[in-house]
Amino acid sequence: MDQSLSSDLLPAADEVSFVGTLPEPAEPRSFLDRLFDRGLLIRTGVDGLYGRSGAFESVVEALDRLVSRIGAADGAEVLRFPPGMARASFERSGYLKGFPHLAGTVHSFCGNEADHARLLACLDADEDWTAKQAATDIVLTPAACYPLYPVAAARGRLPEGGLLFDLQSYCFRHEPSLEPTRMQLFRMREYVRMGTPEQVLAFRELWLTRGTTMMSDLGLPLAIDPANDPFFGRAGKMLANNQRAQALKFELNVPVNSEDKPTACLSFNYHQDHFGTTWGIAQADGTTAHTACVGFGLERITLALLRHHGLDLDAWPAEVRARLFG
Amino acid sequence: MVEISDIRDVLKSLESLKGVVDTLSDDDDLFEKGLDSFGSVQLMLALEERFDIEFPDSALGRRSFSTIRIIRDTVAGLRQQEAA
Numbered sequence: 001m002d003q004s005l006s007s008d009l010l011p012a013a014d015e016v017s018f019v020g021t022l023p024e025p026a027e028p029r030s031f032l033d034r035l036f037d038r039g040l041l042i043r044t045g046v047d048g049l050y051g052r053s054g055a056f057e058s059v060v061e062a063l064d065r066l067v068s069r070i071g072a073a074d075g076a077e078v079l080r081f082p083p084g085m086a087r088a089s090f091e092r093s094g095y096l097k098g099f100p101h102l103a104g105t106v107h108s109f110c111g112n113e114a115d116h117a118r119l120l121a122c123l124d125a126d127e128d129w130t131a132k133q134a135a136t137d138i139v140l141t142p143a144a145c146y147p148l149y150p151v152a153a154a155r156g157r158l159p160e161g162g163l164l165f166d167l168q169s170y171c172f173r174h175e176p177s178l179e180p181t182r183m184q185l186f187r188m189r190e191y192v193r194m195g196t197p198e199q200v201l202a203f204r205e206l207w208l209t210r211g212t213t214m215m216s217d218l219g220l221p222l223a224i225d226p227a228n229d230p231f232f233g234r235a236g237k238m239l240a241n242n243q244r245a246q247a248l249k250f251e252l253n254v255p256v257n258s259e260d261k262p263t264a265c266l267s268f269n270y271h272q273d274h275f276g277t278t279w280g281i282a283q284a285d286g287t288t289a290h291t292a293c294v295g296f297g298l299e300r301i302t303l304a305l306l307r308h309h310g311l312d313l314d315a316w317p318a319e320v321r322a323r324l325f326g
Numbered sequence: 327m328v329e330i331s332d333i334r335d336v337l338k339s340l341e342s343l344k345g346v347v348d349t350l351s352d353d354d355d356l357f358e359k360g361l362d363s364f365g366s367v368q369l370m371l372a373l374e375e376r377f378d379i380e381f382p383d384s385a386l387g388r389r390s391f392s393t394i395r396i397i398r399d400t401v402a403g404l405r406q407q408e409a410a
Contacts, residue, residue: 097364235367238386242363245388 047176048184062324076166081147083170090139104140104172107133140172144188153279162195189296200292207294227251254304328402379404
């Protein structure tokens, strides 16, 4: 049953019982509501911004370890950055060309004492208090690999065999949604390969296979589909069409919210020389480096597991539990 | 009437091509000559402004912008449609 789009994708009438103290809901409770009911996610008052329970985190951490095990033999260099990056790097990265609508900048109060008094008065009056908030040198990380490129570029030319990095970070995207799979702050695990076009494409092929095996071993129904990034506006339509026409991005989709619109849990991206050119990353022979990455949406995979195996982790199939927690 | 020379003028406004436009034949692949994805977006916007047209979603791809001749034909077609 787990391999088909099981009844678990339908509103779960049989799970209403655990909210027994509440009145019978007029409509079937959504997957997000059930996650709240169960305490797996915790409301904050903002769509897409949630707390996580210990049980939820135990799955995220198990997935993180699983990805490490699968990639262990490759000897990737592990780097961890906080979920903010230098604004100067962010500006140079080109992110604002494609995704101005998703970016999150960190602003802080930069006024004097009189401004402080006005801020408090505005707060009291329920008026806009942000007049003296100014952009700091920090921008929220939009994808785990964004802080990496300037660091790699600063090291000089790549060695002959290229480089491989292992990253994980909370990432921010401003896209409030009631779909639990579209969080505004979420964790992305990545491997990033830099080198020749052949090296980075071979890396992407390898992870297409590994990622498919990993997810089907977790008992999840999946499909690999060509994809495009959510570029902004009409110009974005063109970028998206180009990305698809060149087969630069694939996603591993699992039905979580619905069968019609499955959720991208992994993505496999070939950037060509985009980041190499942007950051001046050179191969050993001096030509511009190509890059590729595989990204794992740790919360999304967790949610896919909860959707397909149920909200009680102890009741998950033994082989799935063994793979994650064994 | 949209002339090849009009298209070349627009191409000269692009950072990625301005140095090589005069060396291009009408059928050279612009993406092979240095046009990148963001450059093609700038090209699309510049053509829309210059010729007062709007590319339909179906034309928003690499193919429509791949050579000077294809661009000229696409733009001429759109101008005709808008005049009709």
